[in-house]
Amino acid sequence: LIYHLPFGNIGFSHCVFPSQVCPNIITRSQWGAAAFIGSPSYLSLPVPYLFIHHTYQPSTPCTTFDQCASDMRSMQHYHQQTNGWSDIGYSFVAGSDGNLYEGRGWNWVGAHTYGYNSKGYGVSFIGDYTSTLPIKSAMDMVRYDFTSCAVNGGRLSSSYSLYGHRQATSTDCPGNSFYHEIQTWEHYQSYLP
């Protein structure tokens, strides 16, 4: 029996500590990102907050890799050339094609939620969710897969708080319908310190 314990433990551990579930993340090079301008700042990990956004523009959800990648390039161009930012502002962007697109990624401070960029990730959904919701598969990808991946990877605090962008500043983001929805998600908090 003693000799069987290590084998038993392997199976048992696998059940208790499930392997990391991560979304399919499309890297910057895969979507054709331009280079970061300047020198990025490191995030101090794990971060305590997760902010949910919608892009508003593009207003139409992308449903293919080609369209989502094109949307990523357009947003990055706008954020860099019009806003004068170093890079696309979001940490990650959810397409409706089953993929999560890397923006500033796990390690770098973003430009998504004024006053809180160094305290959290900003994940945006491509589309305008004022009166409709993202498709369920895209929401589940962020609600479950992204958060478990981030927590298991030591990037997001296991006791993280989830907010809509509008809780941090004067904006409608992530849209009325979507903001109503995320208030039912795990870790949503009404109070933002």
Ligand SMILES: [Zn+2]
């Ligand atoms: Zn926003």
